[in-house]
Amino acid sequence: MTAETAIETIQREMTIFARRARASAGRMHPELSLVSYTLLGHLEEKGGCRATDLAAHYALDKSTVSRQVAALERAGLIERRLDPEDHRVQVLHLTEAGEEILAQVTRSRRAAFRERLTGWPEEDLIRFAAYLERYNASPSDADSD
Amino acid sequence: MTAETAIETIQREMTIFARRARASAGRMHPELSLVSYTLLGHLEEKGGCRATDLAAHYALDKSTVSRQVAALERAGLIERRLDPEDHRVQVLHLTEAGEEILAQVTRSRRAAFRERLTGWPEEDLIRFAAYLERYNASPSDADSD
DNA sequence: GCTTCAAGTTGTACTATACAACTAGAACGA
DNA sequence: TCGTTCTAGTTGTATAGTACAACTTGAAGC
Numbered sequence: 001m002t003a004e005t006a007i008e009t010i011q012r013e014m015t016i017f018a019r020r021a022r023a024s025a026g027r028m029h030p031e032l033s034l035v036s037y038t039l040l041g042h043l044e045e046k047g048g049c050r051a052t053d054l055a056a057h058y059a060l061d062k063s064t065v066s067r068q069v070a071a072l073e074r075a076g077l078i079e080r081r082l083d084p085e086d087h088r089v090q091v092l093h094l095t096e097a098g099e100e101i102l103a104q105v106t107r108s109r110r111a112a113f114r115e116r117l118t119g120w121p122e123e124d125l126i127r128f129a130a131y132l133e134r135y136n137a138s139p140s141d142a143d144s145d
Numbered sequence: 146m147t148a149e150t151a152i153e154t155i156q157r158e159m160t161i162f163a164r165r166a167r168a169s170a171g172r173m174h175p176e177l178s179l180v181s182y183t184l185l186g187h188l189e190e191k192g193g194c195r196a197t198d199l200a201a202h203y204a205l206d207k208s209t210v211s212r213q214v215a216a217l218e219r220a221g222l223i224e225r226r227l228d229p230e231d232h233r234v235q236v237l238h239l240t241e242a243g244e245e246i247l248a249q250v251t252r253s254r255r256a257a258f259r260e261r262l263t264g265w266p267e268e269d270l271i272r273f274a275a276y277l278e279r280y281n282a283s284p285s286d287a288d289s290d
Numbered sequence: 291g292c293t294t295c296a297a298g299t300t301g302t303a304c305t306a307t308a309c310a311a312c313t314a315g316a317a318c319g320a
Numbered sequence: 321t322c323g324t325t326c327t328a329g330t331t332g333t334a335t336a337g338t339a340c341a342a343c344t345t346g347a348a349g350c
Contacts, residue, residue, distance in 0.1 A: 006270035011258040013277035014162060019183055020281075021163035023204050035337075038164055052297060059168050061339050066299060068337085088297045088346050113156040116283045124276065125151035131273040132158035136165075138261045180306075197328060206308050211330060213306085233315050233328045 032105050035060075039068060040077060040094060040102045048081075048093040077101055177250050180205075184213060185222060185239060185247045193226075193238040222246060 001009075021034070029037065039054055046053075055065040069092060072078045077098035083089035094102065117125060146154075166179070177185070184199055191198075200210040214237060217223045222243035228234035239247065262270060 001271050001274070003265075003267040003270050006267070006274040007259050007262055008255065009274035010262065010270070010277060011255050013274070013281050014166070014258075015179070015183070015254075016281050017159060017277070018163050018166035019179065019203065021159070022167060022179075033336080034160075034164065034167075038160070050297075058164070060337095062298065063300080063340080064338055066297095070299090086297085086347070090298080109160075110153060110156050113159075114152050116280060117152055117155065120148075120279075122148040122151070125148050125155070126146050127272065128276040128280070129146070129151040129154035129158070131269065131276065132155060132162070134265075135261060135273070136158050136161050178305085195328075205306095207329065208309080208331080209307055211328095215330090231316070231328085235329075 029105050029108065032101060035068060036072060036077075037102070037105055037109075039065075039072070040098055041106075043078060043092055043094050044099065044102060048091050050083075050089055050091060054092075072098070177246060180213060181217060181222075182247070182250055182254075184210075184217070185243055186251075188223060188237055188239050189244065189247060193236050195234055195236060199237075217243070 032040070035058075038058065042054060042057065043049060051065045051069050052062060054060070054069075055062045058065075060068075069078065069080075073080065076095060078092050079095050080090040080092055083091055120128075180203075183203065187199060187202065188194060196210045196214050197207060199205070199214075200207045203210075205213075214223065214225075218225065221240060223237050224240050225235040225237055228236055265273075
């Protein structure tokens with residue numbers, strides 16, 4: 001196999017994965033869409049941030065984020081705290097319920113991955129993980145992470 | 146790194162990729178959504194098939210495929226041929242225009258991948274490609290390829 | 291203090307999707 | 321052979337996610 005055919009394979013397989021992820025996200029985790037999951041994950045990681053940060057980070061329109069945030073708040077998964085320094089700003093935080101759901105979905109997603117990866121030698125898992133990190137870390141046009 | 150943290154990394158990085166693919170597909174290739182691209186690719190690969198086959202293969206509802214197919218036909222990218230053996234069946238084929246657009250989008254997508262992968266040693270590309278194939282080839286609940 | 295900038299919301303429109311109801315054609319069985 | 325059941329596909333309806341544009345409110349800078 002040459003580098004060129006390897007690149008074709010990578011393109012094809014990543015495309016297959018993306019399509020599957022999209023198709024199965026709703027089915028597997030009806031309680032939390034892929035976007036909501038990602039937003040909650042970001043809030044957990046950062047320990048709270050503004051809607052504008054989420055929009056910039058994920059290359060989403062601020063109106064889209066606004067509605068997502070409204071839905072997550074309605075569901076009791078996040079709460080808004082007015083920034084005392086700047087009253088335009090609402091800092092978003094996970095609620096306890098949000099943390100629980102996030103942890104639960106993460107567990108369930110991880111279990112699905114673990115199942116797909118059973119039988120892989122540890123050495124291969126580690127190399128695969130490193131390749132993916134390297135791939136995602138490389139800069140892109142529409143940088144969104 | 147242990148196998149467990151490698152799995153976490155794989156989950157996280159694949160999720161990042163899926164989100165990015167979804168976000169950028171529309172922006173980068175406005176002429177062909179990711180789903181349309183996939184459907185056209187399948188038609189090319191198989192040399193024509195039925196709408197029902199597409200629905201089954203990609204775990205989409207037949208109504209969804211029906212509308213996608215209608216749009217692709219309207220755009221002149223595919224054509225329907227009534228199966229003389231079974232008049233319920235319409236076999237879908239790429240038109241010349243469809244082949245051209247498919248080739249063009251494939252080139253553009255491949256170029257994007259190639260750019261992200263510049264600087265990778267050939268050996269790593271080949272191993273990465275093999276890992277992805279192996280990952281996608283493993284059976285899953287909602288098997289869709 | 292105006293003007294301009296920034297954060298967020300709301301109105302509107304479009305796409306992708308699913309489910310349900312339907313039509314048309316095929317296949318099977320008594 | 322003729323009804324029953326199955327299959328392929330379309331259409332009606334509803335929902336989610338998304339973008340763009342217009343707006344509101346508050347902050348910052350001359």
